[in-house]
Amino acid sequence: MRRFLALAAASALSLSAASAAPIEDFKLPGVVYNKDITTPDAFLGHGLGEKPIRHDQMVAYLKLLAEQSERLSVETIGHTHERRPILFFKVTSPEHQGRIEEIREAHVASLAGAEIDADAPSIIWINYGVHGAESAGMDAAIPTLYHFAAAQGEEVERQLEESVILIVAILNPDGHSRRVDHVETFSGAVPVTDPAHAVHNLWTAARTNHYWFDLNRQWLLLTQPESQAWVSAWQKWKPQVSGDFHEMGSQSTYYFHPGEPKRKNPLIPDEARDIAKGIAEVHREFLDSEGQLYFTEQGFDNFYIGKGSTYPQVNGGIGILFEVGAARGGAIESPSGERSYADNIRTHFRTTLTTINGTLAQKERIAEYQRTFFENASEAAGDHPVKAYVVSAGEDRSRMERFLAFLDTHDIDVHQLEEDITVGERTFSPSDSYVVPLNQDQHVMVRGAFDKVTEFEENIFYDVSGWTVPLAFDLDYAPLKLRIERGEDAGRFNANLIGEKVDDVDSRANGPVARSNYGYIMPWTDRLAGKALYRVLDEGLLVRAANEAFEVRTNNGVQDFDAGTLFVPLAGQEESPQAIHRLVQTLAREEGIAVIPVASGAGDDATASLGGASFTPIEKPSVLVVFDDGIARYDAGEVWHFLDQELRMPVTLRRKGELGDLDWSRYTHLIMPGGGRVSLPEGAHERVKRWVREEGGTLIALRQSAHWAQDAMLGGKDAAEPKKEEPAEDAEKLRFDYAEMGVRDAEHLVRGAIFATDLDTSHPLGFGYGDRVLPSLRNTSATLDWPMDNPYAVVAAYPDEGSVLTGYVSEMREGEISGTPSVIAQPVGRGQVILMADNPVFRGFFLGTDRLLMNAVFFSDLIDSPSGTYEEE
Template structure:
């Protein structure tokens, strides 16, 4: 057995303190900031595992369990662990320890394994499933079990932001401790407890940051905050492969990392979940509870009380090593899509930890040196205090969880409505994705089985679903469908609305079951298998509608196979062999037998396969002559679809997440190859290769006149420039987009400063901020950008006050905010009044090209499927934008139009 020597451990601290006192290195505010064995305060080569171990735990260690150093070849904290090394160490722990069972739960976008280490006493190894079932019975309101005797379940999760890596490195030490430590307390911890240890919530980001920090590491630590080691490039380690913040995806479930994590969470419903992060270098250490008034109103007050109870244990263990910390001052627990808030909606105590970051191996701060080992130590110690605090309060945690779900049912029965009725008649894909997310969160929905009418609306089978409010996950459901607009505390760290049906542009309303309608007896379990297309023989071709969400992807896939496709700009009625006359809305796609460069049988086979894969119905056209007045199949108004070649501007100044969201949508949902070009290369790249260029939100003030001139020339020669938020604003400032952004002076008008005191400062600025709400817009359905949309009311996500003044030129404004714009979330009355009926989308011709401006992020966090299709429309349907915003442009556009149709 290895015995941790408290005397040696304390002596190490004393000797380190002596060295620091006589060194020329900067003095430390806390002696424990620097590990034992440091030379001159900056050499971490003498670091040993002793440094991390608390003196209050009287344990020995099983010598059969390899230490991290024995596997990695270095001590934890000397280098940033790579994800492959992290996984390998846990594999070795599972091989050597009868306490650990390792499970791969999924794979990241970059195919890194997502792992969970299930830790419990050796005698529980063969009964983990039995323990899980006994624990889950606590949360089942229909069962009346003795909660206090049930197994306790903890979920310890680390580094969802990959460059906040002290958490994942601490997981190495925690894994070793849980596998090797021997003593009365840990044996008692594990006897009737299962610990789910998730060492890396974001493997792709962690790997990216480990490579960055390690490649700039010197033998002699450089503590200068301006040193390259501490300043990442534009693409940081925080995000995942597609540059998303995975700590915003717990509810939305658009990424494999989140989907795997929530499967595990829902299988176990832990009593406590820890979420280990980092913050600015000049801070200390934060743990919850945070500001009490900033929790979600649906979260019980008892949740905060229990969080505070466990916080006592964090304070105690950090006081032991003289580590400074704070609580109840920062952050919030409002948005149910974050790691520390999602659990609060389900009877779990979610706890956020934020450690001042070394962002490398050692860095100067206002408090002295912040070393990487020190940051790891705090994360490890509070992991132990989380386990200890949970164990010593197990009865309170388990009975709280049982009571939570029973209260859920009681609160649901007291509601003035019975559930939500969902309806989407045009596009099954958006509805199915919404239902998939609900099912993943154990929220049941039931299919409508017979048609019925309510308020002049018809609800048909296959288009309508009912989500009862009385179910176990009532609070999470209520939060996901909330349209609340006023809150006790209107200061938000993140967003104030995330209403899922609005994001998917699915109609929904609260209803009573007294409106009698028939439902399926069983909850929705997944989409019905697509029946497949039957492509009949034809001399003319086939047609499909643009209304399905994945119609753009089908078109892009057909183009990739060199299949000739044509776009019908107006509605068309076609003759079919077996269905008679069928009317298609504007924007349909036609695959004609004419102009194909490959055998027709091959075209038919590929069209059927791709259409079936995308679950899009395809109709056979029997005759080229349409049966009614209007276009025939060979009409000049049905033009060949252009192959899109898209560039997204990225790099310094550009919003990393918004560019990633656009890349993700075009890559995953549309299957268009996307070229990512940095701002500093815009003067050199060959712009003629691209048909469309997208500028998302960002600071573009660094772009020089040469870039502006190149983009202007490119557009006038036929390109389409798309701007989003401040990307669109840059276009207006450089005379590319003929629109006027609502000025800062106009935005400030509703907020007078007279009579204010300094105490009013936070409220004054908070009222002017728009921290993520859902706005209603009224769209022009006849505009080319709105092809495939059937309702004039479109919800958009708005997290800035950016808007356009109404354009004096006709046919340029595509969408305007509603008179009463806010649908969900907090927006001050001043901002409501200012943004009411302002323009949200602008589009017009410029020379031979087009320019399009979006005031909002149409791809917000990848779950706003209701607006993301606007980007596809801006790509495939931009050639049909004919309106011009000025006389000069009108004349130039008319000349181009005449030339195009002169022969």
């Protein structure tokens, strides 16, 4: 019996052993390794690639290496949503470790003009594991750190003496942990190389972080704690070269930058590409020596500046992307033969070493390139027609503070506006406006964040083509063409324009709230007002929202307030006036929400009294969000993140195919994000229609779901829609060269461009917005139809002309989209159907449009149906 159990245990330990590699297979030929350093095999109990390595195992082993070796130091730079640590290693000689902060300060100072030490070490950054499903991109950290902890000899000593190697392991611990769980769940004693096996199918679910965000789009956006941690560390060090390690489809071989020549962001200097090509020669030499297949300068681009290999290139560094054909389940069949997890780990480890050697081979050139990049900022600013940008969020303090924090993390200088300035029809006030000068070290990054780009050398994009940050935040902003200088001559031509540099984002805390004997007003102008509203509703208090602008007597006299303003009365509440006052005090202190005590139920003009019909009670929302089964995880995660993290509202997540047995009476809102196959199953479809029409539910449908819902819930396309004309028999026949197919196929795709929309700010979904122009990120070409029976239903529409603000859109697609609805709110029976052609919470970054979703959740009951019928005039 014991022998049987021992054999069974041995079988369990040999899970996918055919693809495993002992550490001996990773050691460099002729290199002696310190036997006092614990090997991965000894710690883990198996070879690399034999089975997934849990995050806690990796953390424990890598920390042990740092304890055992004077060459490694480690710190925790952040934690994930699931509270896992993000480890940051500094790898260099023991002598450098003793003065590591001095080295960092000297390096950063050299970029600001200080003298360069010829013996200063190169600063090299390595990203491992931004995508949780990409196993080799994470596990390569183990042989790399073991190698530098244990390898002996002149070569490794030289590398450690001439460089400081900064390693983030792992960038995405939450996604990594989901991958491990998936592979362990579907693995057996015998490896299965069939690509159809479930063990190999774990793309988005494990690729993303806790809220299903693609973290390799977050280097610019910074909405997630992981990216905030890495970018803060990256900017603190400003590395010269950054390597970013990934996996791609199993059918592919091995890829490394410099990437497709025509798909480079114009802000990236050409020399960066030349340096990357020089480093690529070292990768080639290694891969050729082993007969490995690879490709470069094909497929992958350097356009969107929010990716880990492109972000460094607009910040003075060299970014290098590595991709290997995935073997996520251990071993998998591919057109190039069987691909193994262990081989992928080893190749990424070895190209990490070639990145270091390739950098050191161009050590002086790279140091001079980076120094010149920042030194040229002043000259580039002088040549640029725009000298600064002035920005404001008006009364929305939280949106402005998020923007200031964004600039600070990217090391962009921002100043207070010192005096009123009028640009066009907009006057910017020092009370809520700031100035971002282009004459600063981060000149290129300012351009990357603020520029509008609508013309491109090529129309093929790996990611979005437009991301102008002030548009995403819906800020009032304007370019200034005044001359702005720093140093002793600061403000020589506009001495009163630029105020003090903003070093810290102000606290949102407000002062004490005076007691009221009547109730409290909370304006709807701040984007975090929704968070405060839910907190009040969750306490069981009654809240009323204004349907129109009004005036009221407060403790400070008569004041005017806009539609959407919230009123918390003392009358009719179950809580005492003392308890209500304590709550609003807490909201003012913790959320920074303005709370105004009310002295009377009306102002001098009593046409909109607080107790009248122009105020509507707000129901506490109970939100259901569907995901999977054709709904895009990215879209669903962004909705979930906004409601949960931003509004602190509980959200019920349910797979789209599992709606049949729900108790619909407990939900007020159903949100259907976009995706590829969004239609509801027949039974669920009919149940949702009844829930909306008869039970007063609100359906909020986004992107592709909006197009399905318009047809399925609102009766389909209008019969008067013009039919496409059939081509004439003698029409010219089209014929193109096959080589043009890629570019022509991409010509009419809408790749993440920002469109202007005209927003009805008097509509409940428009409450809290200051003006009618609302930028919106659009990445689909499908359009909503105009509703013919309700002229009040279109809340926002794309203008007939000039709809594209930034990003690539073909002339044909712009013509199709212009003049169509962007947001529709249509009462149906007792409920509402709200359609949004775009995703208002795209990547958690569009702080301008996310209010649309917040208003749809809180204010859907404020939307009335017209009382009559209308004909076209």
